[in-house]
Amino acid sequence: MMGTKEKQKIFSNYRKKIANILDENATYSNWIDWKWQIKHSITTIEQFQKLMEIEFSEEEIKKFEHTIEKFPLSITPYYLSLINKDNLFNDPVFKQSFLDERELIITNRDIADPLSEDKDSPVSCITHRYPDRVLFLVSNVCSMYCRHCTRKRKVGDKDSIPNKENILKGIEYIKEHPEVRDVLLSGGDPLMLSDKYLEWILDEISKIPTVEVIRIGTRMPVVLPYRITDKLINILKKYKNLWINTHFNHPQEITKSAKIALNKLSEIGIPLGNQTVLLAEVNDCPRIIKSLVHKLVANRVRPYYLYQCDLSEGLTHFRTPIGKGIEIMESLIGHTSGFSVPTYVVDAPGGGGKIPITPNYIVSWNTNKVVLRNYEGVLSIYQEPLNYAHNFCDRNCIDCKLELHLADGEESHLIGIEKLLSDSDKSISLIPENNERIKKRRILRNNKKLIND
Numbered sequence: 001m002m003g004t005k006e007k008q009k010i011f012s013n014y015r016k017k018i019a020n021i022l023d024e025n026a027t028y029s030n031w032i033d034w035k036w037q038i039k040h041s042i043t044t045i046e047q048f049q050k051l052m053e054i055e056f057s058e059e060e061i062k063k064f065e066h067t068i069e070k071f072p073l074s075i076t077p078y079y080l081s082l083i084n085k086d087n088l089f090n091d092p093v094f095k096q097s098f099l100d101e102r103e104l105i106i107t108n109r110d111i112a113d114p115l116s117e118d119k120d121s122p123v124s125c126i127t128h129r130y131p132d133r134v135l136f137l138v139s140n141v142c143s144m145y146c147r148h149c150t151r152k153r154k155v156g157d158k159d160s161i162p163n164k165e166n167i168l169k170g171i172e173y174i175k176e177h178p179e180v181r182d183v184l185l186s187g188g189d190p191l192m193l194s195d196k197y198l199e200w201i202l203d204e205i206s207k208i209p210t211v212e213v214i215r216i217g218t219r220m221p222v223v224l225p226y227r228i229t230d231k232l233i234n235i236l237k238k239y240k241n242l243w244i245n246t247h248f249n250h251p252q253e254i255t256k257s258a259k260i261a262l263n264k265l266s267e268i269g270i271p272l273g274n275q276t277v278l279l280a281e282v283n284d285c286p287r288i289i290k291s292l293v294h295k296l297v298a299n300r301v302r303p304y305y306l307y308q309c310d311l312s313e314g315l316t317h318f319r320t321p322i323g324k325g326i327e328i329m330e331s332l333i334g335h336t337s338g339f340s341v342p343t344y345v346v347d348a349p350g351g352g353g354k355i356p357i358t359p360n361y362i363v364s365w366n367t368n369k370v371v372l373r374n375y376e377g378v379l380s381i382y383q384e385p386l387n388y389a390h391n392f393c394d395r396n397c398i399d400c401k402l403e404l405h406l407a408d409g410e411e412s413h414l415i416g417i418e419k420l421l422s423d424s425d426k427s428i429s430l431i432p433e434n435n436e437r438i439k440k441r442r443i444l445r446n447n448k449k450l451i452n453d
Contacts, residue, residue: 018051022077029045031077034220034227038143038192042075042307048098048336051077052085063101071103071152071314072404076147079223082252092250093283096146097223103147103314114150114311116351125162129351132181136170138162138201139187144223148279149320150310150347151188178210178432186217191227199235206239214239217275219247225261237268245304250283251291260301264322266300273304276342278325279318280309285419292342293332303342308357311349330359334375395424 011019030036030296042048045064049055056064075097080091112129116126117135127135140161142149162170168172174180185207190198200426220227236242239453244265248254248434275297277284283289293303306328309319325344332341343355363371363379370382391402395414419425431438 007188018077018081023052032226032234034224034229037076037078037224037226040077042077042080043073050085051080054085054088064099067099067101072145073099076144076224079256082255087246088200092252097144100147100317100385102317105316106313109311110313110316111311111349113311114349122167123173124166129353132179133184134174134180135184135186137187138167138185138190139190139192141187142189143192143220146219146262148277148309148315150312152312162362167201174205174211176207176322180340181210181214182215183211184215184217184383189218189220190251191218192218195231195235201414202239213241213243213246215243217245221246222248222253222257224234224435225257228264229262233264233268236270243271243273245275246301248274248292248296249276249279250288251295254295254299258380262299272301275305275307276303277307277309278320280320284320284324286328286354289328290331290336293342297337297340303340306342306344308346310347324357325357333359393423395422
């Protein structure tokens with residue numbers, strides 16, 4: 001339970017002022033009520049100006065109005081209270097939550113669905129891209145509309161709201177595909193669902209014996225930490241295979257309220273991870289990211305991914321070169337604890353999945369030595385074993401001398417680089433479908449066949 005001083009810090013005079021502008025009878029109890037926060041979300045330019053006590057120019061308002069027609073505005077009062085209005089246009093919270101006319105810049109490289117989630121959707125609400133896991137979109141509503149959202153095409157769209165029938169189809173798909181051992185609930189934000197409805201979904205998935213892991217992707221601890229109620233905690237603690245990934249992008253977001261929410265989740269044993277998006281003018285700075293990961297691990301949150309910003313429509317102004325991400329990784333690897341270092345990934349356009357990007361640490365190698373460099377630039381040699389006997393693998397796990405001892409040790413169908421490296425497959429190359437050289441071979445082969453015939 002929070003003491004009086006902690007409550008006073010959370011409901012500061014500034015937040016009390018915001019609350020009373022939105023609702024003249026608002027109290028501390030209202031402020032920490034997540035439903036009150038949702039009900040009083042800031043959705044207009046006029047509201048924002050009034051609460052921030054600022055006045056945009058007519059030209060600025062026109063630009064914002066054009067933006068809001070395409071991409072709606074919604075900010076929780078809590079998240080708005082984190083904005084430093086004295087440095088408004090440089091504030092990282094402002095940039096992530098308020099309108100920017102640059103969102104209307106659509107380049108010929110921008111894609112409405114850059115990750116091809118819809119193309120990899122066998123049934124409504126399910127994206128099945130990786131062999132053993134699925135993305136389950138159980139909501140299309142968020143407590144706040146992040147300006148950098150990769151699903152801007154769907155969030156808030158009334159035609160995209162998953163109903164119970166859609167959810168049941170998704171659950172049935174998981175039941176029918178025993179290879180799915182990991183289910184990621186996402187959206188929108190799954191924690192926008194009512195406690196009862198969320199519990200029902202978790203119960204139904206938990207009944208599927210082949211599902212080993214359930215994950216929830218949510219930004220609630222960042223933009224609306226009061227959603228992590230004691231009632232919700234009592235529901236979540238029932239599920240022993242539950243993981244939660246959240247989405248802090250800047251140290252400014254890790255407030256007292258956010259820490260309380262994270263602590264509630266970690267205290268009941270839920271492993272916590274964080275997925276940060278690299279955003280120009282927000283966190284594209286090695287010192288900011290290092291501060292962020294340090295604050296995360298201090299609150300028992302493991303930095304999981306550092307995402308390169310996707311090629312979604314309206315995100316051009318947020319994207320950095322990949323070189324900036326590499327620079328940031330160079331400032332983390334070796335310079336801080338290993339568990340504080342996220343994996344830097346590009347979620348490949350077209351549904352290629354997450355591709356890890358890392359600085360080069362192998363300088364060179366020959367048949368028995370590998371030359372490595374460390375974070376300081378020191379070069380070292382790793383001596384390869386001279387007497388290593390290759391363990392030939394034909395994927396016949398039952399007869400293998402290694403003690404696997406797994407009832408489910410059967411191998412799935414080999415694909416990609418794993419296929420080329422396997423001893424059990426005779427493939428010598430992977431060739432793109434429209435390779436010109438192979439087309440010429442096919443034509444020559446057909447011509448020879450016609451001549452011979």
